[in-house]
Amino acid sequence: MAGNAIGSGVVVDLSRYMNRIVSIDAASRAAVVEPGVILTDLADAVQQDTGNVLTFAPDPSSRSRATVGGSIGNDACGNHSVRHGRTGDHVVSLDVVLADGTRLTATQAALRATDPGDEAAAVRANQLSAGLKTLAADYMSQFRLELGRIPRQVSGFHLANLLPENDFNVARALVGSEGTCAIVVGATMRLVEVPSSALLLIVAYDDIVDAARDVMTILQYSPAAIEGIDERIVATMKARRGQDSVSELPAGRAWLYVDLDGEDDIVVAAQAKKxxxxxxxNGRALDCREVRDPAERKKLWRVREDGAGLSSQLKLPDGSTVTSWPGWEDSAVAPKDLADYLADFRLLLDQFHLVGVMYGHFGAGCMHIRITFDQRTSEGRKVMSTFLTAAARLVVKHGGTLSGEHGDGRARSQLLPEMYSPTIMEAFARFKHLFDPTNVLNPGMIVDPAPVTQQLALANIPARRWQTTFVLHEANSSDDGAFAEAVQRCIGVGRCRAHGSGVMCPSYRATGDEKDSTRGRARVLQDMVRGARSVEQGWASEDVREALDLCLSCKACSSDCPTGVDMATYKAEFFDHYYSGRIRPMAHYSLGWLPRWLAVTSRVAPLVNGALASPLCSIGLRIGGLTTERPLPRFASRRQLRHELKPDRTRHSDVVLVVDSFTKGFRPEVAGAALRVVEDAGHRAEVRTDVCCGLTWISTGQLRQARKRLVRTATALDDGTKRPIVVTEPSCAAALRKDLPELVDTPAAHRVARRVRSFAEQVSAETDRGWTPSATPPSSVTVQTHCHEYAVFGAATQRRALESVGIKHVREATGCCGVAGNFGFERQHYDVSMAVAEQALAPALRADPEAVVLTDGFSCHMQARQLIGNPAPSASLHLAQILDPRTRQEPHR
Structure with missing residues (x-):
């Protein structure tokens, strides 16, 4: 996560296959797992197995994608480490493989062969045990004096565990060794009790140091967590995700999250009051909120948990954006020394003219601090190196540690001599050599490291112009450097690898392959702009094209990714260059030019529909690069559209209703319903069927064609009024809101984009001003959350609209439907498309087969119809259809 773990060599990803929970034993409070198990999966499985009596405690902010093996590797902690400590505190035993292939088991008191019948392993275990005991004896006094002094002392190897008073605990000595000694292939982990009552306090302060000074007072109440954030993270969250994302925070410039828990609500509440x-x-706290609602708690914790990503692109008080980097990511001191350390650290930042954002585990004295280093220039790297040395000396002066959680890695190992004596550094080297005498495993970590600034990825990037059609506004970049800046937003946080929350990266969830994650794709693009040999062809790179191939362009990463990576935009830009002068896949013509074909099919729809029902259809589909396994929709005629939209209602209108190509071509009944709902809300609508958002050209990377259409659309809709522009198809609304001003960077385009609303957004706006639909909506629906609407208009847009019209029971299929425009219709992507559907939509449909199915997006509509097994359009409906005044006396499906 801090960019300090992986160097050149073979990277072993254990999360894809070695991810079994072998056993859970409530009696002994232990779980046996493989190293690739995700932390949240383990915690959920334990709670389910034990009736919510036990859980797995370590909960780093990355727990939705962090593995048990990775957490052992860097001795991860988490938000509740005040109560539960570090991962090492929960290790019972480890099964490991050494560099020479020997399989050993390290326990709390011994080291033995994993297989009792493996004589060679038994000999190696005895030799290694003898060497470790000699090591502990030789350095006994130094281990006692220098190691294990504060709760978060993660720097170096945890050799104090080898001391006699710690029972020669080899398992815990290996925790935090960062893969330098052995590869963990199995672990027995301790489980803890789940408190029955919990209360979150949000305490606001004027200053982060003031907040730190109250920590010792709070610790007297035995809280489960004391976490802190500063105003820069909150400002960035507001800018990225809107004011609503932090609306529950009390007024202030710094905040502490205090989790109190226990077995009785009344006792916990009384504790909070005291x-x-x-x-x-104490006189430092400005305000406080008590948060009991689980949904509110989750929303507030997300602000803290997304800190690493949010802090990488900081919004400053003057509205400017600056980029920050790790390097001094998680230093720690004793909690009693935290305030003084932070005060001195801010002075150090000022001395070097650097900006740092501060957040982290205040209750454990561990701070995550990202800083505006300039890693690109030699002068900037010199400043970074000098600063890090000064910072190391400062934290040591305060009795602290360079690393309190993420490990030393390639970012801080060079600085360890500032913290430890030569004798301890010698002991570290001996420990590494005992396990890995040939120096095969993660060389250069902790022992014999390279200088901190020697292998920075941003150093000496070759100068190259990356001219783009999209206008990307990135901090500290010229127009031709914005693309390189944009793809480097990814700092490896890995939320795109999470399986249990958000919408982002459906293709990774389907394949489990890192290359299919947003992070994997960003890494390949970063290699491209940094001039790596593997992708040195730049825009013409086949490796980059392959990495982007399974991206569904769902746009969810642009909102779910804490750093704001927008892979759909980067893919469209890359494809535009890659296919310049090349023959494109046939689907780019058959589906990418769909609005053009619909202009023809609307004139001869009966003939086209007849041809689709004939045996020749499959041949045509293959020629067009389309799958034969997905039923095609019936094409609508001009007569059908005229029937839905007559008579003309353009005079004295106060709303513009844009009927998009998908609705015109396949769902004209939605256009009529949308018009009637707008009128039911008391408006007169100007209906526009003559404008195009260019989406199909954008998603297939035909940006010049898209831009031509968007220029015409901006000109047509920029009419000098502020009338809302309501768009029936969410993906088209999103394209007009976001892609229009990025492809047509003119005042007219920006004015039009600001007026655009999705249909669901318009419904919420009407109910907010007091409108009640004439139609009686169903009491419950299953809604397919539309990815583009989720990303561009807000995660709760559809739910908010449904609840505002009185629908009490909303089952959300929160995740991509799998069709995603052209993707699910393309022959080579059909299997992945259906696998994506199984992530959210298919299970939601099976959960309540009789529910009304809401699919505002045409792609979602087609996927739902296929999954339901009903090709009728009424098998899934648009929001306009369930609010249509015509249906007020007609029961829904």
Missing amino acids: LLGDLRA
Whole structure:
């Protein structure tokens, strides 16, 4: 996560296959797992197996994608480490493989062969045990004096565990060794009890140092967590995800999250009341909120948990954006020394003219600090190196550690001599050599490291112009450098690898392959702009094309990714260059030019529909690069559209209703319903069927064609009014809101984009001003969350609209439907498309087969019809159809 773990060599990803939970034993409070198990999966499985009595405690912010093996490797902690400590505190035993292939098991008191019948392994275990005991004896006094002094002392190897008073605990000595000694292939982990009552306090302060000074008062109440954030993260969250994302925070410039728990609600509430009294008496807290609702708690925790990503692209008070980087990512001191350390650290930042954002585990004295280093220039790297040395000396002066969680890695190992004596550094080298005498495993980590600034990825990037059609506004970049800046937003946080939350990266969820994650694709693009040999062909690189091939262009990463990576935009830009002068896949013509074909099919729809029902259809589909396994929709005629939209209602209109190509061509009944709903809300609509958002050209990377259409659309819709522009298809609304101003960077385009609303957004706006639909909506629906609407208009847009019209039970299929425009219709992508459908939509449909199915997007509509097994259009409906005044007396499906 901090960019300090992986160097050149063979990278072993254990999360794809070695991810079994072997057993859960409530009696012994232990779980046996493989190293690729995701932390949240383990916690969920334990809670389900034990009736929510036990859980797995370590909960780093990355727990939705972090593995048990990775957490052992860097001794991960988490938000509740005040209560539960580090991963090492929960290790019972480890099964490991050494560099020479020997399989050993390290326990709390011994080291033995994993297979009792493996005589060679038994000999190696005895030799290694003897060497470790000699090591502990030789350095006993130094281990006691220098190691294990504060709760978060993660730097170096944890050799104090080898001391006699710690029972020669080899398993815990290996925790935090960062893959330098052995590869973990199995682990037995300790489980803890789940408290029955919990209460979150959000305490606001004027200053982050003031917040730190209250930590010792809070610790007297035995909280489960004390986490802190500063105003820069909150400002960035507001800019990225809107004011609603932080609306529950009390007014202030720094905040502490305090989790109190116990077995009785009344006792916990009384404890909170007494704590707040003490904090008021201290005179530093500005305000406080008590948060009991689980949904609110989850929303607030996300602000803290997304800190690493949010802090990489900081919004400053003057509205400017600056890029920050790791390097001094997670230093730690004793909690009692935290305030003084932070005060001195801010002075150090000022001395070097650097900006740092501060957040982290205040209750454990561990701070995540990202800093505006300039890693590109030699002068900037010199400043970074000098600063890091000064920072190391400062934290040591305060009795602290360079690393309190993520490990030393390639970012801080060079600085370890600032913290430890030569004797301890010698002991570290001996420990590494005992396990890995040939120096095969993660060389250069902790022992014999390279200088901190020697292998920075941003150093000495070759100068190259990356001219783009999209206008990308990136911090500290010229127009021709914006693409390179944009793809380097990814800092490896890996939320795109999460399986249990958000919409982002459906293709990774389908394949489990890192190359199909947003992060994997970003890494390949970063290699491209950095001039790596593997992708040195740049825009013509086949490797980059392959990495982007399974991207569904769902846009969810642009909102779910904490750093704001927008892979759909990068893919469209790359494809535009890659296919310049090349023959494109046939689907780029058959589907990419769909609005053009629909202008023809609308004139001869009966003939086209007849041809689709004939045996010749499959041949045509193959020629067009389309799958024969997905039923095609019936094409609509001009007469059908005229029937839905007559008579003309353009005079004195106060709303513009844009009927997109998909609705015109396949769902004209939606156009009529949308018009009637707008009128039911008291408006007169100007209906526009003559404009195009260019989406099909954008998604296939035909940006010049897209831009031509968008120029015409901007000119047509920029009419000098502020009338809302309501678009029936969510993906088209999203394209007009986001892609239009990025492809047509003119005042007219920006004015039009600001007026655009999705249909669901318009419904919420109408109910907010008091409108009640004439139609009686169903009491419950299953809604396919539309990816583009989720990303561009907000995650809760559809749910908010449904609840606002009185629909009480909303089952959300939160995840991509799998069709995603052209993707699911392309022959080579059909299998992945259906695998994506199984992530959310298919299970939601099976959960309530009788529910009304809401699919505002045409792609979602087609996928739902196929999954339901009903080709009738009424098998899934648009929001306009369930609110259509015509249906007020007609029961829904």
